[in-house]
Amino acid sequence: MVAQEQTAFNQEIKSFAFPEDMAIHPSLLQAWQRINEVHQMYSLPSRNKGQIIYGSSGEGKTFLVKNYQKLYPPIVTPEKTLIPVFYCRFKEAKKSIDDILRFLISALGVTPPKGRTQAGELSAQFYKLIDDLGVQLIILDEIQQVLPDKDSVTAMNTLKYFCGLLDELKPSIVFIGSDRATRLLTFGKTDKTTDDNEQLSRRMFRSIKIGRLAPSTDEWINCINWFVLKIGLEPLTDTDHDLIDRIYLAYGFGRSMSTLDDLFLSEPSSLKTKTELLDFLFKNFEKNCHVSETDGHFVVNPFSFEEYKAAKVEKEIMKLIL
Numbered sequence: 001m002v003a004q005e006q007t008a009f010n011q012e013i014k015s016f017a018f019p020e021d022m023a024i025h026p027s028l029l030q031a032w033q034r035i036n037e038v039h040q041m042y043s044l045p046s047r048n049k050g051q052i053i054y055g056s057s058g059e060g061k062t063f064l065v066k067n068y069q070k071l072y073p074p075i076v077t078p079e080k081t082l083i084p085v086f087y088c089r090f091k092e093a094k095k096s097i098d099d100i101l102r103f104l105i106s107a108l109g110v111t112p113p114k115g116r117t118q119a120g121e122l123s124a125q126f127y128k129l130i131d132d133l134g135v136q137l138i139i140l141d142e143i144q145q146v147l148p149d150k151d152s153v154t155a156m157n158t159l160k161y162f163c164g165l166l167d168e169l170k171p172s173i174v175f176i177g178s179d180r181a182t183r184l185l186t187f188g189k190t191d192k193t194t195d196d197n198e199q200l201s202r203r204m205f206r207s208i209k210i211g212r213l214a215p216s217t218d219e220w221i222n223c224i225n226w227f228v229l230k231i232g233l234e235p236l237t238d239t240d241h242d243l244i245d246r247i248y249l250a251y252g253f254g255r256s257m258s259t260l261d262d263l264f265l266s267e268p269s270s271l272k273t274k275t276e277l278l279d280f281l282f283k284n285f286e287k288n289c290h291v292s293e294t295d296g297h298f299v300v301n302p303f304s305f306e307e308y309k310a311a312k313v314e315k316e317i318m319k320l321i322l
Helices: 002-010 026-043 061-070 097-107 121-132 153-168 179-185 218-230 238-253 257-265 274-288 310-321
Strands: 051-054 085-089 137-141 172-177
Touching (some): 026 061, 026 137, 061 137, 097 121, 172 179, 257 274
Parallel strands (some): 085 137
């Protein structure tokens, strides 16, 4: 605890290695390194820069930032409680700056004023809380929830307010969201309704997309072997290409990294052979993944040799490669 307090008060922010409880994934690794860099800007004299990390549901974005937040838990001192990393997830749409601020203030553990407020009152309260609580990094998850579908006055106000946060707050901001989150960088550009000083893109590092891994690559095999080792089996090699490809088809049918969690980590295992692994994956796919349709067709279990002959697996993988 003493070491944590010293870190918080001295603002010495170090880099942490990629968490061991996450499968190695190149874009997740890049995002992790960037979060470290953005956090470290708190103790630098240069102006803050924000970061957008985006991708489809199930790719591991929230799990990544929650792992980072765990490295900086709240620090209770005799005088106050410090929150080095403030994480907030927008669970529902917020239509105005006041709605956003009330939600953020509540997430910091304080009840915002009720009813109508004077201009700037909520913003002043939020800024003071960020300072009083020693916040070094702000992570806003599901940021697309606060973005209107179309450019509008409300959208412009939201954009300008985020610009102000990056310009005026000491901690920087990591924005997490779906592909729609990238609209933070494009609001007002197409119809020339924002000038250069109002553009959020000027205040941001290049966005990072958490995308799917490609089949038949070293990155894919390394990712799979993280899960294989987790359940106590020897790593898969090139000689296991059929099984590796079947796992990829399951990964492609489902919600990516979340699907791999369902396949491998959904229940305890006592496997000893790869034959047992195949049966284990078949049952887990049936239980967790075999429930939706893809392009109007019911998803077939890729671990079924009856439904998926080896030649069919190879053909499907080649379609994805070419």
